[in-house]
Amino acid sequence: MLDQLGNGLLLGIIISVASVALSLLYGVTRIVNFAHGEIIALGAIMTLFFSSPVDYRVLFLDKYSPLGYNFALSCILAVIVCGLFGALLEICLFRPLRKGNVGNIAVLVVTIGLSIFIRHLYLLFATGKVQDFPLELQRRQTYLFFDMTPRNLNVLIAGIVVMLIFGFLLTYTRLGKAMRAVRDSEELSSVSGINSDNIILITWISSSMLAGLAGIFQAIINDVRWNMGFLILLLIFAGTVLGGIGTSFGAMVGGFLIGILVQVSVGLPFMEGHTEAKNAVALAIMILILLFRPQGIFGQKERIS
Amino acid sequence: MKISNKFLFAVFLTGFSIYLVFALNPEGASRILLNLLTFAGIYGLSAIGLNVHFGWTGLLNFGHASFMGVGAYVTLILMPHAAGREGEITSTGLPFIVALIIGILSAALFGLLLGLPAIRLRGDYLAIVTIAAAEIFRLLVRDLESITGGVYGIINYTENLQQYRPNFINNFSESLGFSPSQAWVCLVAWISILFTVLFLKRLNNSPWGRALRAVREDEDAVRAMGKNAVWLKLQSFMLGAGIAGLSGVLLAFNYGSLETTVFVPLLTFYVWAIMILGGVGTITGPIFGSIIFWVIISETDRLAFILFENANGQQLAGVRFLLVGLLIMALMIFRPSGLLGKKEELLLDVK
Numbered sequence: 091m092l093d094q095l096g097n098g099l100l101l102g103i104i105i106s107v108a109s110v111a112l113s114l115l116y117g118v119t120r121i122v123n124f125a126h127g128e129i130i131a132l133g134a135i136m137t138l139f140f141s142s143p144v145d146y147r148v149l150f151l152d153k154y155s156p157l158g159y160n161f162a163l164s165c166i167l168a169v170i171v172c173g174l175f176g177a178l179l180e181i182c183l184f185r186p187l188r189k190g191n192v193g194n195i196a197v198l199v200v201t202i203g204l205s206i207f208i209r210h211l212y213l214l215f216a217t218g219k220v221q222d223f224p225l226e227l228q229r230r231q232t233y234l235f236f237d238m239t240p241r242n243l244n245v246l247i248a249g250i251v252v253m254l255i256f257g258f259l260l261t262y263t264r265l266g267k268a269m270r271a272v273r274d275s276e277e278l279s280s281v282s283g284i285n286s287d288n289i290i291l292i293t294w295i296s297s298s299m300l301a302g303l304a305g306i307f308q309a310i311i312n313d314v315r316w317n318m319g320f321l322i323l324l325l326i327f328a329g330t331v332l333g334g335i336g337t338s339f340g341a342m343v344g345g346f347l348i349g350i351l352v353q354v355s356v357g358l359p360f361m362e363g364h365t366e367a368k369n370a371v372a373l374a375i376m377i378l379i380l381l382f383r384p385q386g387i388f389g390q391k392e393r394i395s
Numbered sequence: 396m397k398i399s400n401k402f403l404f405a406v407f408l409t410g411f412s413i414y415l416v417f418a419l420n421p422e423g424a425s426r427i428l429l430n431l432l433t434f435a436g437i438y439g440l441s442a443i444g445l446n447v448h449f450g451w452t453g454l455l456n457f458g459h460a461s462f463m464g465v466g467a468y469v470t471l472i473l474m475p476h477a478a479g480r481e482g483e484i485t486s487t488g489l490p491f492i493v494a495l496i497i498g499i500l501s502a503a504l505f506g507l508l509l510g511l512p513a514i515r516l517r518g519d520y521l522a523i524v525t526i527a528a529a530e531i532f533r534l535l536v537r538d539l540e541s542i543t544g545g546v547y548g549i550i551n552y553t554e555n556l557q558q559y560r561p562n563f564i565n566n567f568s569e570s571l572g573f574s575p576s577q578a579w580v581c582l583v584a585w586i587s588i589l590f591t592v593l594f595l596k597r598l599n600n601s602p603w604g605r606a607l608r609a610v611r612e613d614e615d616a617v618r619a620m621g622k623n624a625v626w627l628k629l630q631s632f633m634l635g636a637g638i639a640g641l642s643g644v645l646l647a648f649n650y651g652s653l654e655t656t657v658f659v660p661l662l663t664f665y666v667w668a669i670m671i672l673g674g675v676g677t678i679t680g681p682i683f684g685s686i687i688f689w690v691i692i693s694e695t696d697r698l699a700f701i702l703f704e705n706a707n708g709q710q711l712a713g714v715r716f717l718l719v720g721l722l723i724m725a726l727m728i729f730r731p732s733g734l735l736g737k738k739e740e741l742l743l744d745v746k
Contacts, residue, residue, distance in 0.1 A: 192728070200727045202664060203720045203721065207716075214713040331520075370535060377528060
């Protein structure tokens with residue numbers, strides 16, 4: 091069971107970063123974003139596009155050569171592209187919907203349509219094949235009591251650092267305060283001189299950048315697929331719900347817990363030969379949490395109903 | 396009965412889309428039409444069930460595929476079939492009608508089970524729970540290979556329904572060049588729709604139907620009137636799930652072999668698109684929605700061949716889903732009430 095701990099931590103960091111992003115967006119805008127997974131996939135696909143060798147034509151209908159940039163630079167560029175994409179979604183789609191007083195449930199259904207649409211754009215125009223980043227293979231090493239490659243250890247550390255910085259910004263800066271104000275009441279915050287449109291735009295951008303980063307992590311740890319975001323979306327929901335929707339710290343811990351639970355459950359005796367069912371464990375936990383403690387581990391009750 | 400302009404428009408649009416099939420396919424139009432009418436009947440039936448959940452009661456159900464799946468798997472397993480990697484044959488079983496009734500009841504029971512969270516959860520949370528439960532169901536079915544055949548699926552069961560095929564279908568199909576078995580499934584699907592619609596029309600005008608819609612509008616008011624809102628929600632869940640179970644069985648008979656990949660979340664989204672297109676909260680809306688939807692789907696292959704030369708299966712499917720996603724978005728933004736729905740009857744905000 092413990093040998094799965096390393097894998098659990100790695101799955102945990104992906105879900106954790108993505109859950110923080112989802113939770114932030116839900117907290118401020120009340121949008122349950124089913125298209126979140128597609129922003130995650132965008133991060134990975136753009137990184138692949140920026141970093142693959144120039145003669146490596148597999149992306150975008152095989153028509154355009156990748157750019158062959160340095161890998162770190164590619165990651166930064168991909169995260170920026172994700173941020174821009176989030177801004178585009180907010181300005182072209184969700185802001186008009188908000189101004190038109192379209193209800194929450196209608197917006198939820200719109201995000202489902204959006205998710206299906208973007209996902210199959212990837213399938214058709216970006217990549218129908220499973221691909222890996224152009225990175226050299228590494229051997230697993232043992233750190234304390236878990237095994238992982240040095241690169242994956244760096245991913246783990248980078249993810250935790252990013253989330254801590256993010257949490258700090260959210261808690262202690264004026265911007266973070268403004269975000270929380272908009273979350274509590276858009277009208278009241280507007281009255282107090284906060285430009286809620288700008289705050290929501292910044293929320294979309296930062297949420298999308300974090301999601302893109304989660305996608306890059308997922309691609310480094312596993313691989314790049316057109317439907318990689320959708321495959322992990324329900325686990326991200328589970329992480330968000332477990333920690334408590336709308337709390338960044340909760341989402342972070344919840345994401346890790348879900349990741350570890352999923353991977354460790356592979357080692358349970360009754361799971362022998364049923365590794366495909368490991369996600370079912372996480373989803374069942376999410377349903378139980380919603381039934382018996384809908385505010386999650388760290389959430390506050392009044393934010394739920 | 397007064398016939399509204401909306402209704403006439405829906406009939407016109409449906410007729411026009413069927414005409415389009417003939418116009419676009421000079422050869423073999425009737426065969427294409429039979430295929431899409433079969434799917435339209437089955438998915439339309441499923442959408443009618445979903446409409447009981449979302450349209451009538453306001454329950455945001457995104458796990459509809461699992462209800463179809465429960466109905467299909469329970470029914471098939473109870474009848475003679477072959478399953479699994481080795482195609483293990485089960486030669487004894489219940490007659491079709493008995494198995495079907497048990498299958499529908501199991502789907503309804505699963506609806507009750509899944510409906511229990513609905514007591515406590517607000518709309519958007521329910522959406523997440525139902526889609527997660529549907530995935531759990533799919534993963535379990537996939538893993539319980541000894542019963543469900545796992546990824547290898549179930550085969551050799553179509554005879555259970557086809558043995559009741561009346562002779563006139565054979566003669567009729569022969570003259571038109573149809574597959575008689577599909578023609579029979581198509582007929583059964585549309586007869587099921589007819590009875591379901593009649594049944595729901597009756598329910599809709601009953602005190603029970605009114606109470607259900609009242610739950611959607613204002614749950615507290617329903618409680619104040621002394622109705623048990625929770626039990627009403629659960630009944631709605633069971634009714635819709637049962638209808639979905641029936642459509643799942645028909646879907647299995649149309650495919651001829653049953654695999655877990657049928658019941659992916661995308662199936663649910665198809666049904667959602669049909670329901671929104673036809674009109675949320677209506678009874679007959681999904682029928683029109685379903686036919687128009689399947690005409691669009693079956694003609695998108697042309698689009699795929701325009702976009703890609705020699706489009707492969709993956710690209711054909713990709714273009715279809717691209718359109719489904721776009722359709723769901725566009726409908727929800729520009730015409731959430733669909734063809735026949737009433738805007739004031741639409742639950743669009745979280746309660």
